[in-house]
Amino acid sequence: MSRLLIDNGYFVTMDEQMPQYQGWMSIEGDRIAALGEGKAPEREIELATETLDGSGLLFMPGLVNTHGHAAMSLLRGLADDLALQDWLQNHMWPTEAKFTGDDVYWGSALAAAEMIKSGTTTFVDMYDHMHRVGEVVEKSGMRASLTRGVIGLCPEDVQKAKLADAIQFAKDWHGAANGRISVMISPHAPYTCPPDYILKFVEAAHELDLAMHTHMSETIAEVEQNVRDYGYRPVEHLDRLGMFGRPTLVAHAVHLNDEEIALLAERNVYVSHNPVSNLKLASGVARVPELMRAGVTVSLGTDSAASNNNLDLFQEITMAALLHKGVSGDPTVIPAAEALRMGTVNGARSIGLGGVTGQLKAGLKADFIALSIAQAHFVPLTDYISHLAYAARGSDVAHVWVDGKQLLRDGQLLTLDEEKILAEAERCFQRLKG
Ligand SMILES: N[C@@H](CCSC[C@H]1O[C@@H](n2cnc3c(=O)[nH]cnc32)[C@H](O)[C@@H]1O)C(=O)O
Numbered sequence: 299m300s301r302l303l304i305d306n307g308y309f310v311t312m313d314e315q316m317p318q319y320q321g322w323m324s325i326e327g328d329r330i331a332a333l334g335e336g337k338a339p340e341r342e343i344e345l346a347t348e349t350l351d352g353s354g355l356l357f358m359p360g361l362v363n364t365h366g367h368a369a370m371s372l373l374r375g376l377a378d379d380l381a382l383q384d385w386l387q388n389h390m391w392p393t394e395a396k397f398t399g400d401d402v403y404w405g406s407a408l409a410a411a412e413m414i415k416s417g418t419t420t421f422v423d424m425y426d427h428m429h430r431v432g433e434v435v436e437k438s439g440m441r442a443s444l445t446r447g448v449i450g451l452c453p454e455d456v457q458k459a460k461l462a463d464a465i466q467f468a469k470d471w472h473g474a475a476n477g478r479i480s481v482m483i484s485p486h487a488p489y490t491c492p493p494d495y496i497l498k499f500v501e502a503a504h505e506l507d508l509a510m511h512t513h514m515s516e517t518i519a520e521v522e523q524n525v526r527d528y529g530y531r532p533v534e535h536l537d538r539l540g541m542f543g544r545p546t547l548v549a550h551a552v553h554l555n556d557e558e559i560a561l562l563a564e565r566n567v568y569v570s571h572n573p574v575s576n577l578k579l580a581s582g583v584a585r586v587p588e589l590m591r592a593g594v595t596v597s598l599g600t601d602s603a604a605s606n607n608n609l610d611l612f613q614e615i616t617m618a619a620l621l622h623k624g625v626s627g628d629p630t631v632i633p634a635a636e637a638l639r640m641g642t643v644n645g646a647r648s649i650g651l652g653g654v655t656g657q658l659k660a661g662l663k664a665d666f667i668a669l670s671i672a673q674a675h676f677v678p679l680t681d682y683i684s685h686l687a688y689a690a691r692g693s694d695v696a697h698v699w700v701d702g703k704q705l706l707r708d709g710q711l712l713t714l715d716e717e718k719i720l721a722e723a724e725r726c727f728q729r730l731k732g
């Protein structure tokens with residue numbers, strides 16, 4: 299088996315003690331075989347079939363983006379500066395209704411290209427025509443947790459067909475792409491799926507033994523409407539419907555009271571924090587420090603490029619670290635290391651990949667990235683954890699590996715044809731806008 303030895307690199311492992319050091323790492327097949335501080339031992343040099351000089355590079359685990367709609371990259375910049383309901387109902391949904399499978403393919407490929415180039419190795423995607431997203435994941439070499447999101451504001455026969463589609467997608471794709479793809483079950487949101495319909499998704503998740511994903515408590519209007527329509531705020535509503543009896547990842551969770559935070563912690567619900575999308579749509583600021591204090595695992599998502607408007611998770615990391623300091627008036631909340639954890643190891647845990655990806659450790663999957671640090675904004679060498687959280691940008695990423703396979707070399711995509719993707723995505727948009 300091939301064994302790659304990286305020597306003379308700088309490493310931030312995201313291991314519990316958050317060590318950072320000059321060192322080496324060896325990759326055998328799809329896994330990290332060994333790593334350590336200082337010069338590579340003789341034995342590692344002998345075993346290596348290939349070596350890479352890591353000087354000028356900082357190695358860390360690949361980033362995990364826990365909420366998004368990749369194909370919506372086709373709608374980047376289409377309708378900015380609007381409130382969520384107006385943006386969704388009057389701009390996104392009418393255009394999305396025209397999406398064909400090919401649009402989803404090229405939009406998702408556009409997103410995959412952007413994610414790889416900015417250091418994301420694993421992403422969550424909630425959309426439809428999901429087998430086309432699966433094809434993009436297979437081809438790109440990325441890792442993903444995919445889910446057929448369902449909006450249930452439709453006649454019963456259409457509801458049935460959408461649920462069947464979500465179940466079929468799960469059956470066909472869970473474990474696909476050499477195990478790089480897993481599948482979740484997703485009613486889109488409590489305000490777009492009636493309660494008896496959500497129950498059917500919970501049932502399906504139990505039958506298929508899969509996790510669940512949904513949008514929850516994104517705006518005040520949503521929370522108030524939920525109380526008016528169903529008598530409960532979204533957290534209690536979903537809990538009563540049995541959703542939190544499955545491993546569940548909720549996106550946003552902006553408007554929570556203390557009781558809801560306690561309940562999410564008790565049920566071990568995972569929260570995907572999407573600070574840039576929440577700011578852009580003026581949804582509000584999630585109570586992330588309180589969630590973390592309560593013991594909730596909080597990770598980071600970009601949401602789609604239509605509400606962000608890029609998929610650079612380093613921007614989300616920086617934003618998470620800054621935003622909550624500003625809002626709380628406490629500069630000690632979400633320190634650099636915590637923000638980086640949200641973008642890596644917490645993300646992995648939130649989609650059932652804890653101990654698989656999100657850290658550099660012997661035995662874990664070789665999903666890692668290398669940033670080019672011979673640049674002004676990485677000097678001096680005070681603390682690379684600080685530089686990664688506060689100074690780095692996705693464009694600093696030079697190399698990316700997933701499952702031990704290199705996807706990006708010197709900023710060039712190895713598995714995807716970038717030029718073709720950009721041209722096809724533009725062509726799709728020109729047709730959709732007409
Ligand atoms: N068209 C599908 C549903 C797709 S799920 C993904 C949906 O999430 C929507 N979306 C994107 N961002 C957000 C957000 O922040 N909150 C709520 N919905 C969103 C997006 O417009 C898209 O329609 C159906 O057949 O039911």
Ligand SMILES: [Zn+2]
Nearest residue numbers: 366549601602
């Ligand atoms: Zn979303």
